[in-house]
Amino acid sequence: GAVVSQHPSRVICKSGTSVKIECRSLDFQATTMFWYRQFPKQSLMLMATSNEGSKATYEQGVEKDKFLINHASLTLSTLTVTSAHPEDSSFYICSAPYPAGGDNSPLHFGNGTRLTVT
Amino acid sequence: GQNIDQPTEMTATEGAIVQINCTYQTSGFNGLFWYQQHAGEAPTFLSYNVLDGLEEKGRFSSFLSRSKGYSYLLLKELQMKDSASYLCAVLDSNYQLIWGAGTKLIIKP
Numbered sequence: 001g002a003v004v005s006q007h008p009s010r011v012i013c014k015s016g017t018s019v020k021i022e023c024r025s026l027d028f029q030a031t032t033m034f035w036y037r038q039f040p041k042q043s044l045m046l047m048a049t050s051n052e053g054s055k056a057t058y059e060q061g062v063e064k065d066k067f068l069i070n071h072a073s074l075t076l077s078t079l080t081v082t083s084a085h086p087e088d089s090s091f092y093i094c095s096a097p098y099p100a101g102g103d104n105s106p107l108h109f110g111n112g113t114r115l116t117v118t
Numbered sequence: 119g120q121n122i123d124q125p126t127e128m129t130a131t132e133g134a135i136v137q138i139n140c141t142y143q144t145s146g147f148n149g150l151f152w153y154q155q156h157a158g159e160a161p162t163f164l165s166y167n168v169l170d171g172l173e174e175k176g177r178f179s180s181f182l183s184r185s186k187g188y189s190y191l192l193l194k195e196l197q198m199k200d201s202a203s204y205l206c207a208v209l210d211s212n213y214q215l216i217w218g219a220g221t222k223l224i225i226k227p
Contacts, residue, residue, distance in 0.1 A: 006160075043205065043219040044161070093160050106151065106209060109160040 003027060006094050006110025013084055013117055021079045021113045023094030029074035030096035034107070035067075038091045050077040084117040091115075120144045122218035124206050129224045130196055138191045138204050138221045146211020152180055152191045153205040155220065161205055164191070193223075201225045 003026040013019050023033055031052045036044040048069055049057040056069035068080040081088055091114055095107040122142045130136040142150070149168040153161035167173055167182035167189060179192040191204055206218040 041222075043217045045217075046215075091158070106149070106166075106215065107163075109162075112158075112160045114158065 004030075004094065004096050004108045004110045006113060008113060009111055010114045011116070013115070015085055015117055016083055018080055018082045019084055019115060021081075021092055021094070021115075023077045023079070023096070023110050025075045025096050025108075028096075028098060030077070031074060033071060033077040033094055033096045035069065035077075035079050036093045036095065038093060038112075044093065047079075050079075052077075081115065084115070086117045089115055089117045120208075120210065120216050122206055122208060122216055124204075124218045124221045126219070127222045127224065129226060130193075132196055132198060132225055132227050134196050135192065135194050136196060136223065138193075138206075138223065140189045140191070140206035140218055142187050142189075142206070142208045142216070142218075144208045144210045144216055147184060148209040148211065148213060150180075150182055150189050151207045151209070151215070152178075152189075153207065155203045155205055157202075164204075196225050198225050198227070 005024045005026055007022050011019055033050045035047045037047050038044050046059050047062045050069045050071040052071045052074050058064045066082055071077045091112050093112040094110040097106055098108050124140045151166050152164040154164050155161040165180035167180050170182055170184055172181045177194045182189045203220040203222050205220045208216045
């Protein structure tokens with residue numbers, strides 16, 4: 001079935017550094033990918049929608065200069081957390097809608113990235 | 119505003135049956151989804167309902183009543199591995215997924 005691959009699964013970085021998270025659709029093309037953040041014991045919060053070939057759409061309250069999104073191809077989207085701070089420590093998950101007709105699920109998720117900023 | 123309500127936590131016994139309810143008020147409706155999420159992992163798809171009624175899939179069933187803005191996920195023959203959070207999500211008129219906060223299900227032996 002469709003698979004979304006997300007790397008790295010875990011990353012620890014120092015405050016002030018930048019971290020890049022990759023999300024790849026392995027056997028289908030994804031013109032759109034979604035990036036979520038999830039704090040402990042809370043629901044998924046949509047951060048932004050990444051669109052291949054155009055600028056990402058950010059949700060209200062999400063700083064686009066801090067969370068850089070690049071959807072370089074139909075199978076790859078990246079999220080870069082710039083100048084990370086401890087409050088950015090969270091679980092980041094990407095997802096991509098699978099084309100109609102193949103599955104009832106609207107989204108396939110990557111395995112997530114646990115970011116810890118020290 | 120858009121709102122999805124589900125209980126924060128439920129406890130059940132291994133081998134028993136549990137029903138997790140979800141009520142929603144959204145701008146439009148294009149389907150309701152249930153996802154299972156184990157701690158520290160990404161959600162996995164369980165079910166999709168767009169028409170009223172019950173959808174059965176093995177030990178899991180999902181029910182929808184659009185007129186009542188209500189759904190439930192029914193888990194039978196509970197196993198310890200079913201301990202997880204269960205997320206209810208609605209696709210609104212703009213085809214945006216609105217997520218509930220999730221129900222943490224604790225299974226006891």
